[in-house]
Amino acid sequence: MSIILDHVNYIYSQGTAYEKHALQDINLKIEDGEFIGLIGHTGSGKSTLIQHLNGLMKATEGCIYYNGQDIYDSDYNLKELRSKVGLVFQYPEHQLFETSIIKDVKFGPSNLGLPALEVDLRAYEALKQVGIGEDMIDLSPFELSGGQKRRVAIAGVLAMKPEVLILDEPTAGLDPKGRDEILNLVSSLHKENKITVILVSHSMEDVANYVERLIVMDHGKIMFDNEPKKVFTHYKALEQIGLAAPQVTYVMNRLKECGQSVNTEPTTVDEACEEIIRWAKKKGILLT
Numbered sequence: 001m002s003i004i005l006d007h008v009n010y011i012y013s014q015g016t017a018y019e020k021h022a023l024q025d026i027n028l029k030i031e032d033g034e035f036i037g038l039i040g041h042t043g044s045g046k047s048t049l050i051q052h053l054n055g056l057m058k059a060t061e062g063c064i065y066y067n068g069q070d071i072y073d074s075d076y077n078l079k080e081l082r083s084k085v086g087l088v089f090q091y092p093e094h095q096l097f098e099t100s101i102i103k104d105v106k107f108g109p110s111n112l113g114l115p116a117l118e119v120d121l122r123a124y125e126a127l128k129q130v131g132i133g134e135d136m137i138d139l140s141p142f143e144l145s146g147g148q149k150r151r152v153a154i155a156g157v158l159a160m161k162p163e164v165l166i167l168d169e170p171t172a173g174l175d176p177k178g179r180d181e182i183l184n185l186v187s188s189l190h191k192e193n194k195i196t197v198i199l200v201s202h203s204m205e206d207v208a209n210y211v212e213r214l215i216v217m218d219h220g221k222i223m224f225d226n227e228p229k230k231v232f233t234h235y236k237a238l239e240q241i242g243l244a245a246p247q248v249t250y251v252m253n254r255l256k257e258c259g260q261s262v263n264t265e266p267t268t269v270d271e272a273c274e275e276i277i278r279w280a281k282k283k284g285i286l287l288t
C-alpha cells in the first residue's frame with residue numbers, strides 16, 4: 001500500500017472573492033505501515049489535505065495514486081477507497097447516533113453490504129481493540145464518558161478494516177488521562193495491526209512521543225517532512241509559524257548554548273534524561 005500525492009493543489013471557492021488556495025503543490029509519498037504526524041497551525045491546510053487522501057475532496061490540480069492507481073480515473077472505486085482509508089473526524093463522538101454502541105459500530109460495515117455474521121464479527125473485534133467490553137455494547141453511546149465515546153467512534157472506523165487510519169485531532173477536548181489513553185490506543189493499533197496511521201495534531205508533545213515521521217504544514221505548503229528529532233532542530237523556524245518544539249528540545253538547546261556538549265536531538269523526557277546522564281558521566285558529575 002502506498003499513497004502518492006503528485007503536485008496536488010486545492011482552491012476553495014475558486015473564481016470568487018472568497019477564493020482560498022488551501023493546498024499548494026503538495027508532493028508526498030506515504031508508505032505502508034508508517035506512523036505519521038501531521039502538524040500545523042490553524043488554517044494551514046491539514047483537514048483539507050486528509051480529506052483528499054480518501055477522496056472526500058477532489059484536487060483542483062494534481063493527481064493522487066492509491067496503490068499505484070489514479071483515484072481520479074473515471075472507473076476508480078471511490079467507495080472502496082473510503083473504506084480502505086478510514087477517516088476519524090474531529091470530535092467523532094458527535095456523529096454517534098444509534099441507540100446502542102454495537103449498532104453504531106455495525107453501521108459502516110453494514111453499509112458495505114457485508115453478510116450479517118461478518119458485520120457482527122467486525123464490530124465485536126473493533127470494540128475489543130478499543131477496549132470497550134462486551135458488557136457495554138448495548139448501552140447508549142450517550143451514557144459513556146468523552147474518552148469512551150471517542151473510542152466507540154474509532155471502533156466504527158476500525159470495523160471497516162481500513163489499511164490507513166487518519167485521525168484529525170483525536171485528543172481534542174480530552175483531559176490528560178483521556179488524551180494518553182487515546183494516543184496509546186492509536187499507537188497500539190499501529191504496532192499490532194500494522195496499520196498506517198496519520199495523526200493530525202496541534203501538539204508537538206503528543207506527536208514527539210509517538211510518530212516516526214512528522215509533516216509540518218504552513219499556509220497550504222509542506223514546510224518540513226522528516227523524523228521528529230530532525231524537524232525539531234528547526235525549532236526557531238517552527239516558532240515563526242506559531243508552533244513550538246517539545247519543551248525537552250528547548251532544555252537541551254539551552255544546555256548547548258551554555259557551552260555543554262550535549263546532543264540536542266532528544267524529543268522525549270526519557271531520551272533527555274539518558275542524554276543528560278551520559279553527559280554528566282563524561283564530565284565526572286555524579287547524579288544521584
Ligand SMILES: Nc1ncnc2c1ncn2[C@@H]1O[C@H](COP(=O)(O)OP(=O)(O)OP(=O)(O)O)[C@@H](O)[C@H]1O
Nearest residue numbers: 012013020022040041042043044045046047048049
Ligand atoms: N469550506 C471552506 N471554504 C473556504 N475556505 C475554507 C473552507 N474550509 C477551509 N477553508 C480555508 O482553507 C484553509 C485551510 O483550512 P483547513 O481547515 O484545511 O486548515 P487546518 O490546518 O485543518 O485548520 P484547523 O487546525 O483549524 O482544523 C484555511 O485558510 C481555511 O480558512
